[in-house]
Amino acid sequence: MTHPYIPNAEPAVRAEMLAAIGVESVEDFYADIPAALRLNRPLDLPAPITSEHELVRHMGALLGRNTDTTEALSFLGGGCYPHHVPAVCDEVNSRGEFLTAYAGEPYEDHGRFQAIFEYVSMMAELLEMDVVNVPTYDGFQASGTALRMAARYTGRRTVLVTAAIGADKLSKLHDFLAPDIEITMIPVTETGEAAAFTVDDTVAAVYLEYPNAYGVVETRMAEIAELAHARGALLVVSADPIALGVLAPPATLGADIVCGDIQSLGMHQSYGGGHAGYIATRDEPRLVAEFPSRLFGIAPTAVPGEYGFGDVFYDRTSFALREEGKEWVGTAASLWGITAGVYLALMGPEGMRELGETVLARTRYAMDELGAVPGVRVLHPEGVHFREFAVEVGDADALLTALRAHDIFAGVRLDAGTLLVCVTERHSKDDIDTLVRAVREVRG
Amino acid sequence: MSATVESFAKLPIEAKPPLRRFHQARWDEPIIFELSSPGRRGIGVPEAGVPAVELPAAVRRQAPPALPEMSQLHVLRHYVRLSQETLGVDVNIAVGQGTCTMKYSPKVNDRFVSDTRIAELHPAQPEDSVQGVLEIYWRMERMLAEISGLHRVSLQPNSGSAAIYTNIAMIRAYHASRGEGEQRDQVITTMFSHPSNAACAKLAGYEVITLMPDAEGHPDIEALRAAVGPRTAALMITNPEDTGIYNPRIAEFVELVHGVGGLACYDQANANGILGITRAAEAGFDLCHFNLHKTFSTPHMCGGPAAGASGVAEKLVPFLPGPTVEFDGERYFLDADRPQSIGKVRPYLGVTQNVVRAYAWIMALGAEGLRQVAETAVLNNNYLQHKILQIRGASAPWGRRRLEQVRYSWEELYEETGVHSEDIGVRAADFGVHYWTSHHPYLVPEPFTLEPTESYSKEDLDEYAAILAHVAEEARTDPEFVKGAPYNSTVHKIDPTCLDDPEQWAPTWRAYVRKHLS
Incomplete structure (x- = not known):
């Protein structure tokens, strides 16, 4: 059988093409590869499954060994969140035109440019900032790049980073900011917020998360912005945009660069495959110059009344300037940007507010109920929480294992005694009560 | 069919012009904010069902975000139209994006x-x-x-x-x-x-x-x-x-x-x-x-x-x-x-x-299939090269020994006509295909980079080469026409000068409204 994915593997076509070119065999094309470098045996790979039906069965057997979060009751968050994904989001991002398009040019892919421009524009409204990038890989990368942007902008080499940050993200920052940028941690108080700290003239940026890794909302951000600005440092804030229907946008509290992950806005958890990062600034040319990512803008065309699109300020990217560009740019996460745009358009201002209110209320309810279980202590009971909270439970592994037997994934393990519990609009009051009952039971 | 209807066309049906009479979808879709009408909603959200939480004033959002307010069908339709104004591998002969290995992504996956x-x-x-x-x-x-x-x-x-x-x-x-x-x-x-x-x-x-x-x-x-x-x-x-x-x-x-x-x-x-x-x-x-x-x-x-x-x-x-x-x-x-x-x-x-x-x-695919992928990608590339180099004005610097892609040059055509490689690419879009020049700097003058992978048929490669041959011929007979392209695209020729001017650039709708509509 000629393989269904390889039309010109058909022998007669192949022969016809070789004859047209005037060579004997395909081997002639490989004349430049020396014999010593040739692999003189077939690759040692599993036997192919060339019928689609058998491939579906093979994959079905593998997938059957997973238990997903529609089967178990999951309170896992920690950077990857189980929000409801509207059907229209899936419909749009599985359209073949979008799914299989390259990062193309403004004419043949006008629709792609417009969809991404609309995504950044809706993010800009949510953030109240004028410049938002075409998505980078994920929130980790967005934070790393935002901090590097601040360092380039200020010409300084130290960043103060909240200790209320996930361990994995901090690991990424250490690798990405090496070798030239030094990270100093800002401790966290008993409320779960950043402790008092000082800023000196070497500091490029103060970095906060909103909500932070404990689900706590920093309430002193405006004060911290003043502290940073007084010494010429920038305030960089990683914010989950899903909270901004109810939380004040960081820019209105003084943030200079806002960044984060958009997985919450219409992407499935997909075992960590739904991430994409955003970075936003005000429209200040010197700050815009520090973006490594592409920026799309409206441009006029030869026909009055027609919107065209193109790259804003391209000559700062590595595509244009190789190593003289800012960091690097390449294929990142555009389709998730388009999807997040669909999400925001579906939700509108009211939907974002309602969702935020539901999540705030259910988070507080879960904190109160779980905190009332003997042997469970909410870590920052006084803090304002959105979607997540940390609880001390004694032996975290024992509790997780016991609840696993109830088909409950109770939370992300922060350390031997602490869990991070996540509650979204997908968790009904009954779901939360089920968790609380199960904890009481296994603790009883 | 009623006997009273008179015939207005003849069999056999005559062949269409040799090249596809493509026209990209042109929906004239407004920017999504222009579709907004207060009070409309695209999706509902679960109510809390538990006591509400009052946020401290310091972190409470004051003004609602100016997101569009739209019904669900209208959000869907807007994006489906935008998708139609996009050429994926599923709809075009995507051999023009060299270095990027555009190939078929099996649907079952x-x-x-x-x-x-x-x-x-x-x-x-x-x-x-x-x-x-x-x-x-x-x-x-x-x-x-x-x-x-x-x-x-x-x-x-x-x-x-x-x-x-x-x-x-x-x-x-x-x-x-x-x-x-x-x-x-x-x-x-x-x-x-x-x-x-x-x-x-x-x-x-x-x-x-x-x-x-x-x-x-x-x-x-x-x-x-x-x-x-x-x-x-x-x-x-x-x-x-x-x-x-x-x-x-x-x-x-x-x-x-x-x-x-x-x-x-x-x-x-x-x-x-x-x-x-x-x-x-x-x-x-x-x-x-x-x-x-x-x-x-x-x-x-x-x-x-x-x-x-x-x-x-x-x-x-x-x-x-x-x-x-x-x-x-x-x-x-x-x-x-x-x-x-x-x-x-x-x-x-x-x-x-x-x-x-x-x-x-x-x-x-397995081992044999992967090897067939490689051999066919290389065969396709050499076949396409054979076709492209028959086009007057196209060349491949450093001779013909190529594996899976070729960085070609339109230098000769440019010298003869003043038409740049970019112009050729824009005109090629009128026939429903992608085309890419090269990374910067342009070490090869007037570059274009084609990579046909294993996914495309001989007929696809013939069609792509015919499109470029046609556009090269247009460049010789009417260079200004080629420079004025596109004609069959969603939009017409874009004036990019505002994109590099901080006073004018509009990387978001709110920046556009502030700079150009206020």
């Missing part, structure tokens, strides 16, 4: 990732609940290790460029572990290696040395001899390069770098022409990377999410990003206890959907 048993998996689930997905990661790693000949492979990087950065980070950690981190402060790359090699090395703190091509179109080995020394950390090189030319002395390049204690890192973003034919290991490389969205078929998704794979020889295994996926003969598990690891390069394990798709693609 998309089903696996929309299955809840992938889509609704949280990455921090207990290991016993994710044995299937861990097995896919593990098997995929073993297959890529075999395809590269290297020891282990990390599937964590988000893309090819992220894999390049991951490789650089491992190189840096390796030299630091040997006390040579300070001394080895240079990375060598070549002009026809992807720009991310140079850009990532610079970002990681290295001085970048770029080798230019010699008279044969190969990176200059004498320049490499002059460049290597005790300061060399690594060579970052693509082969075949973006010209499609395979460097036959690649093993010597690697030896020269090894001779001074440097590492050799192979950019195999696009390995499509050499699968099963030659590997990183045979040429002596210490590291390599693949792009799953190029060689291994995962869709490009308008520019990601993608997925990269970083392969390493045994001595670099301790530096791999963690956690790694391990198998003890009975169960799959994560190993995060890796003290020399460079750490995380992204959240959790990787872009799982693309790992799953690429795994299914390799499983559908």
